[in-house]
Amino acid sequence: MQSLQVSLGVRSYxxxxxxxxxxxxxxxxxxxxxxxSKVIVVHDASVKExxxxxxxxxxxxxxxxxxxxxxxxxxxxxxxxxxxxxKSMLALKxxxxxxxxxxxxxVIGDLVGxxxxxxxxxxxxxxxxxxxxxxxxxxxxxxxxxxxxxxKNVIGAFWQPHMVWIDVSSLNTLxxxxxxxxxxxxxxxxxILDEAFFERLEEQxxxxxxxxxxxxxxxxxxxxxxxxxxxxxxxxxxxxLRAILNYGHTFGHAIEALAEYGxxxxxxxxxxxxxxxxxxxxxxxxxxxxxxxxxxxxxxRFGLPTQIASSIAGRFSQAAMLESMILDKKTSHGRLHxxxxxxxxxxxxxxxxxxxxxxxxxxxxxx
Amino acid sequence: MQSLQVSLGVRSYxxxxxxxxxxxxxxxxxxxxxxxSKVIVVHDASVKExxxxxxxxxxxxxxxxxxxxxxxxxxxxxxxxxxxxxKSMLALKxxxxxxxxxxxxxVIGDLVGxxxxxxxxxxxxxxxxxxxxxxxxxxxxxxxxxxxxxxKNVIGAFWQPHMVWIDVSSLNTLxxxxxxxxxxxxxxxxxILDEAFFERLEEQxxxxxxxxxxxxxxxxxxxxxxxxxxxxxxxxxxxxLRAILNYGHTFGHAIEALAEYGxxxxxxxxxxxxxxxxxxxxxxxxxxxxxxxxxxxxxxRFGLPTQIASSIAGRFSQAAMLESMILDKKTSHGRLHxxxxxxxxxxxxxxxxxxxxxxxxxxxxxx
Numbered sequence: 139m140q141s142l143q144v145s146l147g148v149r150s151y152x153x154x155x156x157x158x159x160x161x162x163x164x165x166x167x168x169x170x171x172x173x174x175s176k177v178i179v180v181h182d183a184s185v186k187e188x189x190x191x192x193x194x195x196x197x198x199x200x201x202x203x204x205x206x207x208x209x210x211x212x213x214x215x216x217x218x219x220x221x222x223x224x225k226s227m228l229a230l231k232x233x234x235x236x237x238x239x240x241x242x243x244x245v246i247g248d249l250v251g252x253x254x255x256x257x258x259x260x261x262x263x264x265x266x267x268x269x270x271x272x273x274x275x276x277x278x279x280x281x282x283x284x285x286x287x288x289x290k291n292v293i294g295a296f297w298q299p300h301m302v303w304i305d306v307s308s309l310n311t312l313x314x315x316x317x318x319x320x321x322x323x324x325x326x327x328x329x330i331l332d333e334a335f336f337e338r339l340e341e342q343x344x345x346x347x348x349x350x351x352x353x354x355x356x357x358x359x360x361x362x363x364x365x366x367x368x369x370x371x372x373x374x375x376x377x378x379l380r381a382i383l384n385y386g387h388t389f390g391h392a393i394e395a396l397a398e399y400g401x402x403x404x405x406x407x408x409x410x411x412x413x414x415x416x417x418x419x420x421x422x423x424x425x426x427x428x429x430x431x432x433x434x435x436x437x438x439r440f441g442l443p444t445q446i447a448s449s450i451a452g453r454f455s456q457a458a459m460l461e462s463m464i465l466d467k468k469t470s471h472g473r474l475h476x477x478x479x480x481x482x483x484x485x486x487x488x489x490x491x492x493x494x495x496x497x498x499x500x501x502x503x504x505x
Numbered sequence: 506m507q508s509l510q511v512s513l514g515v516r517s518y519x520x521x522x523x524x525x526x527x528x529x530x531x532x533x534x535x536x537x538x539x540x541x542s543k544v545i546v547v548h549d550a551s552v553k554e555x556x557x558x559x560x561x562x563x564x565x566x567x568x569x570x571x572x573x574x575x576x577x578x579x580x581x582x583x584x585x586x587x588x589x590x591x592k593s594m595l596a597l598k599x600x601x602x603x604x605x606x607x608x609x610x611x612v613i614g615d616l617v618g619x620x621x622x623x624x625x626x627x628x629x630x631x632x633x634x635x636x637x638x639x640x641x642x643x644x645x646x647x648x649x650x651x652x653x654x655x656x657k658n659v660i661g662a663f664w665q666p667h668m669v670w671i672d673v674s675s676l677n678t679l680x681x682x683x684x685x686x687x688x689x690x691x692x693x694x695x696x697i698l699d700e701a702f703f704e705r706l707e708e709q710x711x712x713x714x715x716x717x718x719x720x721x722x723x724x725x726x727x728x729x730x731x732x733x734x735x736x737x738x739x740x741x742x743x744x745x746l747r748a749i750l751n752y753g754h755t756f757g758h759a760i761e762a763l764a765e766y767g768x769x770x771x772x773x774x775x776x777x778x779x780x781x782x783x784x785x786x787x788x789x790x791x792x793x794x795x796x797x798x799x800x801x802x803x804x805x806r807f808g809l810p811t812q813i814a815s816s817i818a819g820r821f822s823q824a825a826m827l828e829s830m831i832l833d834k835k836t837s838h839g840r841l842h843x844x845x846x847x848x849x850x851x852x853x854x855x856x857x858x859x860x861x862x863x864x865x866x867x868x869x870x871x872x
Binding site: 217221224225227228231252255256257258259260281282283286288289292293294295296374465 | 584588591592594595598619622623624625626627648649650653655656659660661662663741832
């Protein structure tokens with residue numbers, strides 16, 4: 139396993155990445171967590187077998203570790219699921235020394251992280267992401283939360299895990315579309331922070347698409363490293379830096395909302411969102427046609443959409459998109475903050491971009 | 506107004522205490538909060554008029570400040586109320602720059618503080634306590650949360666306010682029984698930390714009971730000062746010190762639970778709980794009969810109970826009390842931690858006190 143550290147003072151924690159075997163989870167876990175803690179595994183129902191393995195590896199030390207299953211899908215990031223888990227915690231007599239282990243994708247990580255932040259005013263938790271998206275994005279950095287039916291992630295907390303355990307072999311059973319969706323966030327890191335990494339993605343696209351373990355470990359490691367750096371500098375997104383991770387996300391969240399959650403996977407919406415942001419950056423003379431084209435080509439190479447499907451284009455009026463973008467939480471005092479690139483490898487925050495330019499950038503992605 | 510500071514690094518905040526007039530709230534508020542923030546007042550329905558005044562004083566700067574009323578009573582610290590408030594926040598288009606103002610007793614402060622901690626991963630809030638209990642206890646220190654039907658405060662967060670505003674004139678309309686209930690926590694500070702303060706309570710009991718503004722301001726100020734000191738040393742209750750504030754509370758919470766929430770006011774249950782803890786300390790030879798007697802006499806002087814009422818004594822078996830105490834969150838790995846006095850002005854944490862002694866200490870308070 140390769141290991142990184144997220145440096146956050148007393149809240150620092152390790153990320154382990156690789157293709158482990160045997161009891162390596164158990165030993166890493168108890169490096170981070172006291173052995174006397176009661177452990178509870180909460181997992182996505184679709185990765186029951188993998189979660190069983192995680193729980194089983196702790197049993198010799200922790201006694202029989204209980205497992206709680208949560209149905210797959212964004213709709214599980216709900217008040218109802220949270221309520222059910224709170225009540226399960228009580229039934230299991232979880233106390234403030236208890237530790238939660240989240241096994242699954244971003245939905246599970248966000249939900250269980252928020253559960254951990256709110257149980258007894260905060261208990262420890264460990265992230266075991268099983269999707270590429272969660273590995274490179276949501277499992278690192280401590281953003282946790284649930285949705286209201288009308289708005290994503292408006293309820294939540296900053297709550298850092300005590301360890302992130304990334305076993306890339308858990309990607310072997312991930313559906314192809316979900317794997318590619320995760321690649322959208324990987325591309326994002328290249329565009330916002332690291333041109334050399336973007337180039338490697340272009341060059342190694344075949345081995346990445348084949349899920350070659352070495353290539354996958356490398357892109358996950360570099361993505362986590364870049365994210366860890368940003369999070370260490372701006373844990374609570376108050377200094378502007380962390381906001382760069384939202385590149386494509388204000389457009390993307392509006393796309394997810396208007397298409398109805400579930401039509402697009404998160405990475406697919408973000409891929410279209412980054413294209414809209416790229417269009418806008420081009421229109422404002424912030425980056426070149428060649429930069430935008432490289433971004434678009436890499437999305438295409440990884441089978442990611444850059445246009446709204448014509449079958450649902452009718453839902454995407456400019457007015458509806460704008461309203462949804464302003465409702466998105468990345469507004470400040472009602473003013474739209476957008477992250478726009480100046481070149482592959484660098485982005486800036488732009489406040490109050492001209493509305494007509496935003497509208498044109500949206501339109502160009504609706505066939 | 507007198508002012509104190511709770512020293513918590515970047516999370517430090519002022520407590521203002523006194524009998525203010527005119528626009529003093531407005532100016533203190535905008536010393537702590539940016540003027541461009543959207544402000545939302547959430548208040549106990551029983552203090553609508555006072556809350557209206559608070560909101561009105563901000564209107565000239567903040568525009569029309571919306572008010573959300575919450576029904577009085579512990580049952581409002583529920584998932585259902587939280588859910589309703591989350592949805593109201595969305596309807597009001599609250600964003601991450603929004604500020605909540607909690608006007609009411611401990612229920613409102615705990616509920617609104619938790620609402621603030623979970624909205625957009627945490628927004629600012631201001632505590633305006635209107636009961637003595639909230640002024641001297643829950644409004645300072647950042648413990649926020651709600652109850653499950655079977656367990657108090659198991660859901661919550663540490664989330665510090667940006668200011669605490671204590672207008673002692675809001676006590677004028679507080680029912681006598683609630684005022685006396687608040688005095689139980691005031692007495693607690695004397696027993697756990699400050700014998701001289703305990704003595705002043707004994708000496709000035711008449712003016713305190715008459716709610717003389719000078720006497721009330723003094724006991725609130727000293728209580729807040731003592732609590733602020735403890736909180737500054739041990740914000741997250743991880744170092745042992747903050748736990749001393751739980752003197753009488755493990756017994757008290759069990760009393761509240763067995764009597765059914767609402768039978769006893771919090772301070773009344775704590776007063777009996779401190780008596781049980783005092784009995785236990787005596788039985789273990791930790792403090793003297795004379796110390797216990799002073800404590801009991803002061804409770805009596807303030808009209809606070811030190812015995813379970815005989816009409817409900819049947820609910821209070823030793824077994825039921827013990828089970829409820831172990832369920833209370835102040836256990837660690839299933840072991841009971843009790844705060845017991847060594848003299849008026851000092852307490853210590855005692856782990857695994859003998860069960861028969863605990864049972865006797867409980868029994869002595871059940872007629």
